[in-house]
Amino acid sequence: IVPAQTHTATVHAVELVGATPIFVDCDLQTGNMNCERIEAAITINTKAIGLVHFLGVPCDMDQIFHIADQHQLKIIEDCALAVGARYKSKHVGLFGDVGCFSFYPVKHITTGEGGMFVTRHSDVGEQISKLRAFGVDRSHSERNVPGKYDVVALGLNSRMSEMQAAMGCQQLNKIDQILELRTNNFMELKARLSDINGISILDADHPNKVNAHYCLSVLLHDDLKDYRDKIIAGLKEAGVGTSIYYPHPVPRLTYYKNKYGYQKESYSNAATISDCSIALPVGPHVISSDIDYISESFKKVIGKIV
Known part of the structure; x- marks a missing residue:
């Protein structure tokens, strides 16, 4: 079971092991799976x-654990946008059987490419260590005889x-500072946009949840939703960079639509x-002056439309 609203990599992982992705819709308040x-x-x-902690907002882990326990299911956490996010003071990625993090250039911390895999199961950790290095059974430091090893699985070069x-x-040494800056920027920008009619902000206003604030996603309602492209173009003209997370639900992407079909109402x-x-x-x-400029530019662009 995977979210319909996520990056395609989440679902590709299911396909690549020969499993079948079953898509589930999300909540409009957070973007997380319902x-x-x-x-x-x-x-x-x-x-x-x-599950995916969408845009850094932790999922409702108590409910998900209850469901998983009832049906004896494994839990895999996609934390690509959620470094630093916490649920009941516990870091996301540490709840499920495994947790996956991304260190792509635009993430909270980056290594250029690559990521991190965490698990509480030692046998799973050992298996992943082999799969990331061609299926080789031991690393260089573990070889008693230099150059001597065996290949025990069909692995890749993911080192x-x-x-x-x-x-x-x-960057990990600076993660607390990075998260504090993101939180301050998010809260300040959210406050600056609060007087605009016809929008809401995807967020988790819940005492058990600490948002990692990957970005601030503005959801357009009423008449504004028909002018999304014009608003983006107006912000671009003003020098304000924007993005969309994500431009299509995964089941609407061509590969998945052709294979499984797509019903918008689902x-x-x-x-x-x-x-x-x-x-x-x-x-x-x-910085603070950027927040001023982004919020004022957003209001000006909308003012020209409505």
């Missing part, structure tokens, strides 16, 4: 729940270089986020 729909999607063939790791470790919330949202930057590079 727990009631997770339960409804479970069959006797279901093996795991592959991170020492230079990439060093870059990541240095993923109406995911489609709404794809078609009616605009993501604004809140990263540590953004």
Whole structure:
């Protein structure tokens, strides 16, 4: 079971191991999978729940754990946009059987490419260590005889270089500062946009959740939703960079639509986020004067439309 609203990589991982992705719609308030729909999607063939902490907002882990326990399912956490996010003071990625993080250039911390895999199961960790290095049964440091090894699985070359790791470790030392800046920027920009009619902000206003604030996603409502492209163009003209997370629900992408079909009514919330949202930057590079400019530019562009 996977969210309909996510990056395609989440679902590719399911396809690449020969499993079948079962898509579940999301909540409009957070973008995370709707727990009631997770339960409804479970069959006797279901093996795991592959959840995504969308844009850094933690999922409702208590509910998901309850569902997984009832049906004896594994939990895989996609934390690509959620470094630093917490649920009941516990870091996301540490709840499920495995957690996956991305260190792509636009993430909270970067190693240029690559990521991190965490698990509480030692046998799974050992298997992943082999699969990331061609299926070789031991690393260089573990070989009693130099050059002597065996291949025990069909693995890939997914190893991170020492230079990439060093870059990541240095940023990891600054992660608290990075997260604080993101949180401050998010809250300030959210406050500046609060007087605009016809919009809402994807967020988790819940005492159990600490948002990692990957970006600030504005959801357009009412008449504004028909002018998303014009608003983006107006912001671009003003020098304000934007993005969309994500431009299509995964089941609407050509590969998945051709293979499994697509019914908009089954993923109406995911489609709404794809078609009616605009993501604004809140990263540590953004300073207070930028927040002023972004919010004022947003209001000016909307003012010209309405």
